Amino acid sequence: MSSAGALAIATPSMERSTRRQWSRVTFLDTTPPWVLESLTALDKMTELGDNWDGYGSPRIQPGALISARKLIASVELQDLPAPHACPVSGGHVGLHWRVGSRELELTVLPDAQIEYLKVLDQDLEREDSMQAGVLAAEHSAELERMLTWLIRG
Amino acid sequence: MGAYFDPLESWKVPHFGLFWNRIKNDYPKVEVRAPIPSREGVEFEFGVAGPQRELKIPIRCWFINQDDTRLIQVQNNVFIHNWRRPGGSQEPYSHYDDLRPIFEQEWRRLTEFLREQSLGKVNVLMCEVAYINHIDRGVGWDSFAELPRVFPSWSGVTSGSFLPHPQAVSIRAFYTMKEPDGLLEISLQPALRQADAKDIMQLTVTGRCKPASSDEKEILSALDAAREWVVRGFTDFTSAKMHEIWRRTT
Numbered sequence: 001m002s003s004a005g006a007l008a009i010a011t012p013s014m015e016r017s018t019r020r021q022w023s024r025v026t027f028l029d030t031t032p033p034w035v036l037e038s039l040t041a042l043d044k045m046t047e048l049g050d051n052w053d054g055y056g057s058p059r060i061q062p063g064a065l066i067s068a069r070k071l072i073a074s075v076e077l078q079d080l081p082a083p084h085a086c087p088v089s090g091g092h093v094g095l096h097w098r099v100g101s102r103e104l105e106l107t108v109l110p111d112a113q114i115e116y117l118k119v120l121d122q123d124l125e126r127e128d129s130m131q132a133g134v135l136a137a138e139h140s141a142e143l144e145r146m147l148t149w150l151i152r153g
Numbered sequence: 154m155g156a157y158f159d160p161l162e163s164w165k166v167p168h169f170g171l172f173w174n175r176i177k178n179d180y181p182k183v184e185v186r187a188p189i190p191s192r193e194g195v196e197f198e199f200g201v202a203g204p205q206r207e208l209k210i211p212i213r214c215w216f217i218n219q220d221d222t223r224l225i226q227v228q229n230n231v232f233i234h235n236w237r238r239p240g241g242s243q244e245p246y247s248h249y250d251d252l253r254p255i256f257e258q259e260w261r262r263l264t265e266f267l268r269e270q271s272l273g274k275v276n277v278l279m280c281e282v283a284y285i286n287h288i289d290r291g292v293g294w295d296s297f298a299e300l301p302r303v304f305p306s307w308s309g310v311t312s313g314s315f316l317p318h319p320q321a322v323s324i325r326a327f328y329t330m331k332e333p334d335g336l337l338e339i340s341l342q343p344a345l346r347q348a349d350a351k352d353i354m355q356l357t358v359t360g361r362c363k364p365a366s367s368d369e370k371e372i373l374s375a376l377d378a379a380r381e382w383v384v385r386g387f388t389d390f391t392s393a394k395m396h397e398i399w400r401r402t403t
Contacts, residue, residue, distance in 0.1 A: 025287075025344040025355055029323035036321065039345070069350035 026073035034082030041085035061091040063110030068093040104150045154282045155233030158275040164229040169214045180216035188213045188228050277367040280375040283359040284383050290352040293398045297322045335362025337386050358387045
């Protein structure tokens with residue numbers, strides 16, 4: 001049998017068989033480019049030592065980095081733009097998105113909590129232009145709602 | 154491991170529930186998923202159906218056991234049984250010899266159900282065995298520049314010196330199986346494991362072949378042959394150094 005014949009046997013489809021698997025992993029070759037870019041930015045933060053900001057901040061805490069990696073890996077929204085990932089004083093990790101007039105700023109803490117700041121309107125004089133709060137470790141549904149708000153309004 | 158067959162034309166959405174009722178004691182959890190597409194794609198008539206026309210809604214159901222270690226996937230042309238190690242567990246892996254009788258039992262439950270419901274006989278097109286291996290960063294490799302140490306068939310060598318080391322590598326290779334006719338797929342994907350956020354390479358080795366007939370004995374025989382290719386293909390594709398590491402750590 002030729003190779004082409006063998007391929008025909010391998011029906012029903014030529015999709016990667018991993019799509020049929022029962023996996024708890026995020027494949028980096030099929031996710032949007034921002035995922036790999038953000039993970040690379042997080043990797044670079046591990047190189048920062050104590051006092052990286054010149055104001056006595058400790059190095060980025062491993063717990064914050066792991067939580068940020070989990071957060072990025074768990075987001076399944078294809079059309080989300082790349083966040084700006086940055087170190088935050090205190091050893092935390094910051095992720096910041098801006099879509100039109102909407103902004104979402106997340107600060108990932110070492111205990112897996114996430115502080116958030118939603119900017120609903122650029123007119124910051126308005127009392128209801130911002131919302132802030134904290135998400136607990138089991139935050140995926142609420143986080144997904146926020147990210148959906150960010151891209152769809 | 155699984156079997157792919159001609160679509161059961163009489164299978165309708167309520168049959169998922171009827172079948173679940175039969176296996177619910179062993180698989181109490183259910184999830185409705187998008188179907189595995191066929192070569193022709195997913196047929197979905199909702200958009201063009203008139204009010205008098207019966208809808209054919211393509212879905213796949215997952216039936217999961219209580220401790221989340223075993224899964225049965227069913228759609229009108231697919232039956233798959235998956236096993237996975239519980240999250241965070243160091244429990245030893247289940248081997249093919251342990252899982253084969255379970256597949257046999259569940260396949261029999263499906264075919265008995267089809268017979269009792271007069272849904273027709275299955276015409277099996279293909280049997281499949283897939284083996285998934287997570288290769289953690291730090292276990293035999295630290296960067297994708299070291300990939301040749303894990304997979305001898307990937308040299309990593311370029312014609313010149315322009316390109317830096319790759320940030321990530323994805324490989325998909327197909328090998329023609331002989332005796333029986335079929336195809337072995339080896340897929341390597343960079344990934345992040347959600348449980349612990351660790352970088353891994355997921356190596357998936359999948360053997361697919363057509364059974365001589367749709368008899369249970371022939372299906373199991375095809376699965377055995379596919380499994381043989383998976384094991385030998387995995388060994389051939391990975392390096393002796395990694396075999397040594399895995400021998401020490403398992």
